[in-house]
Amino acid sequence: MTESQHIDGQNLSIQDKNAVDLVKSYPTVPLTVDCVIFGFDENALKVLLIKSDLMQFQGKLTLLGDNVQSNEDLDTAAIRVLKQRTGMSDVYLEQVHTFSKPDRHPGGRVITTVYASLLNIKHYELLLHDNELKWHPVNQITEMAFDHSMILETCTQWLRKRIQEHPLAFNLLPVKFSLRQLQSVYEAILNVKLDRRNFRKKVASTGFLCDTDEMETNVTHRPGKLYTFDFKLYNQKKRNFIGIDF
Amino acid sequence: MTESQHIDGQNLSIQDKNAVDLVKSYPTVPLTVDCVIFGFDENALKVLLIKSDLMQFQGKLTLLGDNVQSNEDLDTAAIRVLKQRTGMSDVYLEQVHTFSKPDRHPGGRVITTVYASLLNIKHYELLLHDNELKWHPVNQITEMAFDHSMILETCTQWLRKRIQEHPLAFNLLPVKFSLRQLQSVYEAILNVKLDRRNFRKKVASTGFLCDTDEMETNVTHRPGKLYTFDFKLYNQKKRNFIGIDF
DNA sequence: GCAAAAGTGTTGTCCTTACACCCATGC
DNA sequence: GCATGGGTGTAAGGACAACACTTTTGC
Numbered sequence: 001m002t003e004s005q006h007i008d009g010q011n012l013s014i015q016d017k018n019a020v021d022l023v024k025s026y027p028t029v030p031l032t033v034d035c036v037i038f039g040f041d042e043n044a045l046k047v048l049l050i051k052s053d054l055m056q057f058q059g060k061l062t063l064l065g066d067n068v069q070s071n072e073d074l075d076t077a078a079i080r081v082l083k084q085r086t087g088m089s090d091v092y093l094e095q096v097h098t099f100s101k102p103d104r105h106p107g108g109r110v111i112t113t114v115y116a117s118l119l120n121i122k123h124y125e126l127l128l129h130d131n132e133l134k135w136h137p138v139n140q141i142t143e144m145a146f147d148h149s150m151i152l153e154t155c156t157q158w159l160r161k162r163i164q165e166h167p168l169a170f171n172l173l174p175v176k177f178s179l180r181q182l183q184s185v186y187e188a189i190l191n192v193k194l195d196r197r198n199f200r201k202k203v204a205s206t207g208f209l210c211d212t213d214e215m216e217t218n219v220t221h222r223p224g225k226l227y228t229f230d231f232k233l234y235n236q237k238k239r240n241f242i243g244i245d246f
Numbered sequence: 247m248t249e250s251q252h253i254d255g256q257n258l259s260i261q262d263k264n265a266v267d268l269v270k271s272y273p274t275v276p277l278t279v280d281c282v283i284f285g286f287d288e289n290a291l292k293v294l295l296i297k298s299d300l301m302q303f304q305g306k307l308t309l310l311g312d313n314v315q316s317n318e319d320l321d322t323a324a325i326r327v328l329k330q331r332t333g334m335s336d337v338y339l340e341q342v343h344t345f346s347k348p349d350r351h352p353g354g355r356v357i358t359t360v361y362a363s364l365l366n367i368k369h370y371e372l373l374l375h376d377n378e379l380k381w382h383p384v385n386q387i388t389e390m391a392f393d394h395s396m397i398l399e400t401c402t403q404w405l406r407k408r409i410q411e412h413p414l415a416f417n418l419l420p421v422k423f424s425l426r427q428l429q430s431v432y433e434a435i436l437n438v439k440l441d442r443r444n445f446r447k448k449v450a451s452t453g454f455l456c457d458t459d460e461m462e463t464n465v466t467h468r469p470g471k472l473y474t475f476d477f478k479l480y481n482q483k484k485r486n487f488i489g490i491d492f
Numbered sequence: 493g494c495a496a497a498a499g500t501g502t503t504g505t506c507c508t509t510a511c512a513c514c515c516a517t518g519c
Numbered sequence: 520g521c522a523t524g525g526g527t528g529t530a531a532g533g534a535c536a537a538c539a540c541t542t543t544t545g546c
Binding site: 110 | 261270278301321343355356357488
């Protein structure tokens with residue numbers, strides 16, 4: 001809350017005028033947000049993309065983006081874009097980076113702030129199909145419009161790092177999940193094979209898993225136990241590592 | 247490089263017009279960059295601040311910032327601000343976050359992208375003193391203009407995390423440094439006491455330190471060896487940890 | 493009964509931690 | 520000679536990596 005909020009346009013104090021004039025002297029720039037919406041299905045990391053509206057990018061894939069509205073917070077804009085494009089709210093969303101190369105948009109200078117969101121594909125059955133909205137396996141995407149290939153690469157790296165330090169994987173899975181599903185998420189995102197016994201030991205040792213006393217159904221093999229992740233406990237106890245580690 | 251760069255204003259193709267019109271329909275916003283310039287001296291983490299020009303913030307401290315110029319990249323703008331305010335170039339600079347609350351500036355909506363920079367206080371003797379440019383110990387700063395307190399807190403957290411995973415500390419020290427100096431950087435930033443023997447073992451085990459065969463001078467006790475950090479070797483060998491760690 | 497994945501323990505290695513004494517220099 | 524920090528080693532405990540067999544279910 002600043003003083004100027006309480007003052008209408010006719011009645012600015014000298015101080016406020018000073019600040020207003022200063023800001024008026026700044027060049028202004030069009031701003032967008034882009035959402036990199038990750039999902040996980042069929043043992044692969046996927047990302048939700050549409051086809052570009054612009055003629056010079058015809059047929060090329062783009063991230064879900066929109067311009068930021070007057071007086072709209074970037075976080076709010078990202079939430080709005082996500083809602084408009086997918087119908088979902090309550091999705092994990094985090095600011096990743098702001099991209100500003102003057103030539104990144106053929107229509108002129110546009111600066112974009114990129115958010116990553118992680119959601120459970122099964123929760124969202126793609127009711128909207130505007131601009132051929134579809135899930136694409138991340139490692140099969142070849143060409144994209146604008147600088148979106150580079151942005152996607154940055155976000156994939158971000159996710160790779162982030163998932164090792166924070167319990168993001170659980171945002172990609174159903175509320176109740178099996179340890180195999182959890183391990184598949186890690187293996188797909190990190191692109192490695194993990195030892196099953198060591199993985200289970202490690203995850204169990206965190207103490208954040210809750211046994212639901214339920215089992216998988218509709219699997220063609222011995223069903224595994226289903227667990228939930230105790231976010232509440234995690235937020236209380238998350239570790240505070242101190243040291244050097246590079 | 248996009249096609250539109252090669253076309254002058256009189257001769258836009260239909261595709262480009264399409265994109266240009268789209269961008270013209272976007273609202274525009276004034277943009278700034280702010281640099282959080284960390285330094286280290288007298289065993290304390292410090293940050294370079296000035297006094298605000300704005301009357302309603304009279305006497306309050308602010309980060310070093312400026313508006314982004316037309317067609318200027320954010321990275322370039324941050325480098326420019328740093329150069330203008332401190333005279334230094336070749337400084338470690340990294341984008342941290344973009345802040346966008348509509349009421350964060352009393353002069354109206356301004357969005358700012360924040361960069362952190364780390365430099366060696368001894369290399370820069372504060373030749374400029376505009377707006378009472380001075381080093382302030384981070385943990386003694388109470389009040390700041392705008393949302394700069396919050397931004398500084400975000401950057402301090404960022405630094406705390408970053409310094410544990412990357413060899414940033416060396417950007418705060420002279421090229422040749424003693425192990426005690428290095429340890430002080432970690433202790434000040436992480437706000438912990440570290441065991442001297444274990445610290446030295448750990449740092450030595452990375453293999454990135456080069457013994458210079460020189461010793462400290464002008465110290466009031468037994469002089470320690472001076473080392474340099476082998477950034478080249480680090481970039482070749484930096485570890486690629488895979489696992490879960492939260 | 494067979495395919496597919498669930499579930500489970502042990503051992504060796506390595507890293508981390510805790511801890512104490514003598515040494516070199518400036519004053 | 521005394522104050523200040525430099526420089527060093529070891530032992531115990533904890534974390535991680537490697538590794539194989541039995542069990543349960545669907546078909």
